[in-house]
Amino acid sequence: MSTICNLTERLRQAGYKLTPARRAIIEVLETEPEHLSHQQILEEGQKVYPKLSRATVYRTMELLVELQLVRPFYLNDPTQRFVSALGGHHHLVCSSCGKTFEFEHCTVDQLSNELSEKYGFQILSHLLEFHGLCEGCHQ
Amino acid sequence: MSTICNLTERLRQAGYKLTPARRAIIEVLETEPEHLSHQQILEEGQKVYPKLSRATVYRTMELLVELQLVRPFYLNDPTQRFVSALGGHHHLVCSSCGKTFEFEHCTVDQLSNELSEKYGFQILSHLLEFHGLCEGCHQ
DNA sequence: CTAGCTGCAAAGACTTTGCAAAAGT
DNA sequence: ACTTTTGCAAAGTCTTTGCAGCTAG
Numbered sequence: 001m002s003t004i005c006n007l008t009e010r011l012r013q014a015g016y017k018l019t020p021a022r023r024a025i026i027e028v029l030e031t032e033p034e035h036l037s038h039q040q041i042l043e044e045g046q047k048v049y050p051k052l053s054r055a056t057v058y059r060t061m062e063l064l065v066e067l068q069l070v071r072p073f074y075l076n077d078p079t080q081r082f083v084s085a086l087g088g089h090h091h092l093v094c095s096s097c098g099k100t101f102e103f104e105h106c107t108v109d110q111l112s113n114e115l116s117e118k119y120g121f122q123i124l125s126h127l128l129e130f131h132g133l134c135e136g137c138h139q
Numbered sequence: 140m141s142t143i144c145n146l147t148e149r150l151r152q153a154g155y156k157l158t159p160a161r162r163a164i165i166e167v168l169e170t171e172p173e174h175l176s177h178q179q180i181l182e183e184g185q186k187v188y189p190k191l192s193r194a195t196v197y198r199t200m201e202l203l204v205e206l207q208l209v210r211p212f213y214l215n216d217p218t219q220r221f222v223s224a225l226g227g228h229h230h231l232v233c234s235s236c237g238k239t240f241e242f243e244h245c246t247v248d249q250l251s252n253e254l255s256e257k258y259g260f261q262i263l264s265h266l267l268e269f270h271g272l273c274e275g276c277h278q
Numbered sequence: 279c280t281a282g283c284t285g286c287a288a289a290g291a292c293t294t295t296g297c298a299a300a301a302g303t
Numbered sequence: 304a305c306t307t308t309t310g311c312a313a314a315g316t317c318t319t320t321g322c323a324g325c326t327a328g
Binding site for chain 3: 305310325
Binding site: 068071072073074076078080085092094095101103105106107108110111112114115116119120121122123124125126127128129130131132133134135138 | 207210211212213215217219224231233234240242244245246247249250251253254255258259260261262263264265266267268269270271272273274277
């Protein structure tokens with residue numbers, strides 16, 4: 001999860017213990033690409049720390065969400081996934097085959113500022129998804 | 140679901156039967172505000188057609204997604220909800236209390252065109268969500 | 279008529295919780 | 304030491320499926 005930094009440090013600062021289970025999960029989040037589901041985090045985490053249990057993955061991710069270090073989101077299936085709670089996430093999702101592309105260039109900063117002002121919101125991140133049919137699927 | 144039109148017609152054209160259960164669900168979608176979950180669709184639908192079953196709600200929504208008439212999405216809880224598969228959806232979501240605001244003014248059209256060209260995508264809709272802390276929660 | 283739909287209930291998948299043992303600080 | 308955290312297993316919730324009867328076209 002590229003834009004996450006110092007999860008370890010943040011946990012410690014918040015007064016939580018750094019257990020092997022949590023270290024394994026953090027290592028997965030910091031190493032693997034984004035969009036990880038609980039299942040994927042469990043599988044990858046067990047490669048690092050085989051005793052890791054599913055319940056701990058759920059509990060740890062809940063904790064990280066509470067601390068606003070990651071944010072849950074969903075692609076086109078009903079599986080909860082996680083992204084960094086900071087910055088932008090930009091997806092192009094094919095409604096037909098489910099393929100997902102990421103793009104970087106994003107033009108919502110000004111809009112973000114306007115909304116921030118208008119609604120008194122402190123905006124931490126955004127998600128911009130375009131849905132449609134990819135090249136292969138609309139032919 | 141304001142931007143949906145003629146769900147009835149689209150179903151018929153696609154060769155599906157117009158049953159009371161489906162009519163009830165469509166009526167709910169066309170009457171109620173957006174962001175409906177299966178549970179809400181069931182409850183509202185049963186006001187129109189009391190025999191409506193949960194399984195049929197799931198099956199009908201799946202059908203509407205397949206036909207690209209609606210699209211599933213999620214707010215900050217793990218409940219699948221639906222929006223029209225056309226046009227844009229713009230949310231401002233508080234990560235702390237979960238409150239959601241909608242805004243209309245949206246500036247991603249040009250970006251949409253660029254991406255469409257660059258990736259060969261036929262873009263049908265977009266979802267733009269800003270996440271952060273609402274006025275009440277960041278004080 | 280006849281294929282497609284439905285409601286029910288059971289099965290399956292996913293998520294949460296209670297608890298005793300283990301481990302970080 | 305002492306409290307938090309863990310893994311296990313059970314409970315709870317949400318979603319899907321099988322099937323016999325019903326119904327729209």
